[in-house]
Amino acid sequence: MKRKTITTVGIITATLSVGLVTLNARENMGAALAKTKSVKVVKTKKMSGKAYRAKKGYLYKNKRLTKKSWSLKHHRKTTFYAKKQVTVKKSNGKKAIYFYVVTKNQRTKGYVWRGNLKRYVVKKSKKATTTKKVVAKPTVTKAELQSLIDQSPDLDPTGKLLSLTKKDYQTYEDLFDTNFNLTNFSDTGVFKHHQATLYVKDSALNDATQEAIGKWNQALGSTVFKLGTKDSHTMTVKFGNGQTDYWDGLYGSDTVQIDRTGFNDPDHGKTIVKNTALSQQYQSLKTKIVQNKTDFDAQSAVVSQQYRDKVVVLSQEIAKLSPLEAKSLVAQRKQLGKQKIADLSALKKAYSQRNSDLRNQQDAISKKMTTTEHAKYWTGVMMHELGHALGLDHTPYLADIVFANNNKEGKYESQNVKYPWSAFKGPQVNGGVETQTLSQRDIDRAKLTEQLGYW
Ligand SMILES: [Zn+2]
Numbered sequence: 001m002k003r004k005t006i007t008t009v010g011i012i013t014a015t016l017s018v019g020l021v022t023l024n025a026r027e028n029m030g031a032a033l034a035k036t037k038s039v040k041v042v043k044t045k046k047m048s049g050k051a052y053r054a055k056k057g058y059l060y061k062n063k064r065l066t067k068k069s070w071s072l073k074h075h076r077k078t079t080f081y082a083k084k085q086v087t088v089k090k091s092n093g094k095k096a097i098y099f100y101v102v103t104k105n106q107r108t109k110g111y112v113w114r115g116n117l118k119r120y121v122v123k124k125s126k127k128a129t130t131t132k133k134v135v136a137k138p139t140v141t142k143a144e145l146q147s148l149i150d151q152s153p154d155l156d157p158t159g160k161l162l163s164l165t166k167k168d169y170q171t172y173e174d175l176f177d178t179n180f181n182l183t184n185f186s187d188t189g190v191f192k193h194h195q196a197t198l199y200v201k202d203s204a205l206n207d208a209t210q211e212a213i214g215k216w217n218q219a220l221g222s223t224v225f226k227l228g229t230k231d232s233h234t235m236t237v238k239f240g241n242g243q244t245d246y247w248d249g250l251y252g253s254d255t256v257q258i259d260r261t262g263f264n265d266p267d268h269g270k271t272i273v274k275n276t277a278l279s280q281q282y283q284s285l286k287t288k289i290v291q292n293k294t295d296f297d298a299q300s301a302v303v304s305q306q307y308r309d310k311v312v313v314l315s316q317e318i319a320k321l322s323p324l325e326a327k328s329l330v331a332q333r334k335q336l337g338k339q340k341i342a343d344l345s346a347l348k349k350a351y352s353q354r355n356s357d358l359r360n361q362q363d364a365i366s367k368k369m370t371t372t373e374h375a376k377y378w379t380g381v382m383m384h385e386l387g388h389a390l391g392l393d394h395t396p397y398l399a400d401i402v403f404a405n406n407n408k409e410g411k412y413e414s415q416n417v418k419y420p421w422s423a424f425k426g427p428q429v430n431g432g433v434e435t436q437t438l439s440q441r442d443i444d445r446a447k448l449t450e451q452l453g454y455w
Contacts, residue, residue, distance in 0.1 A: 057116030197228030269377030380433030391454030399431030
């Protein structure tokens with residue numbers, strides 16, 4: 001409508017291109033009106049106060065359009081609010097529509113030709129985004145975060161590190177990863193609403209899976225893992241072949257694999273378990289066996305030394321005498337050698353007997369351990385793999401469920417590590433896979449990976 005009016009006016013002025021015609025028309029119109037001594041208001045209508053801006057033309061002080069107050073090209077960014085629509089009749093008899101506008105602070109008001117006004121819409125979406133960006137700034141600087149990390153125990157996020165903002169965790173994800181040995185091992189979709197649903201493909205792994213699920217859920221205080229079905233699950237637990245790469249358990253993408261050969265070997269892993277009466281007896285016997293050997297070696301050394309000393313004394317005396325005079329001493333020395341062999345042999349016999357007794361006892365316990373301790377070991381392995389699923393990489397701490405002897409286990413190297421290691425750390429207490437226990441460090445790290453969005 002507007003465009004049509006202007007073009008019509010333009011055609012009268014010139015036969016230039018449409019764009020220019022439009023411009024000239026507007027200017028001519030403004031100029032024409034400015035020259036007009038007076039117009040007659042024929043109609044006034046209330047308006048709702050919508051916002052407009054103008055790039056050219058004039059703001060008139062009065063509705064007869066005789067007094068200009070602003071040249072609008074100098075006020076392109078002023079927003080006017082249209083309060084009234086005024087139809088005027090010019091001296092040539094033509095009608096035009098003007099808006100009575102006011103600025104926000106109401107200090108400036110006047111009349112502007114409708115053709116020079118353009119609706120101005122405050123872009124709400126854009127404003128919202130800007131507001132969001134301001135809110136979503138990290139609350140800590142990298143240096144501040146590093147300081148918090150340095151104050152926390154090694155590889156154990158505590159305190160404020162677990163209660164930062166989403167933006168903080170997003171911004172410093174790498175810093176968190178490398179300082180707490182974290183890697184997002186799970187594919188997207190494994191955890192939905194902080195929960196993974198496990199399908200146990202090989203039923204022999206049912207018990208270990210359920211035990212491991214129970215331990216993690218209890219430690220984290222929510223149902224992080226639950227059992228699913230073949231048709232409805234986000235993670236799979238099954239047997240695999242770890243013989244070539246020497247693994248008992250493995251996690252990747254959305255699948256836990258347990259080495260079938262190891263699992264089916266009734267002795268595999270069971271002696272690692274340390275938290276049962278039987279395993280304690282087993283460990284005690286193991287210590288006794290080692291001690292028996294140490295004792296035997298020490299006693300043998302003492303006996304040998306005693307004979308050597310005696311031989312040295314005899315030899316010194318023999319040296320002072322003639323061969324004839326020394327004859328009996330030489331015989332005595334020979335006898336000492338025989339006696340030494342006999343004594344050492346007796347020691348050896350006693351050692352062997354005890355060693356054999358201890359080993360027989362150990363074997364008897366070992367047989368009893370086959371079902372219970374064997375099962376516990378695999379529960380520990382399952383807990384370890386679920387730890388990986390939560391985003392925990394290995395640590396050198398013996399008490400952690402994700403403990404590993406070094407950061408390069410076979411071909412599976414830890415990805416984000418604070419430092420490499422080749423021996424365990426921390427007090428040599430029983431823990432981790434040995435006792436199917438989650439350490440505080442395991443739990444704290446899992447809380448951090450939840451914040452990082454890994455589960
Ligand atoms: Zn591992």
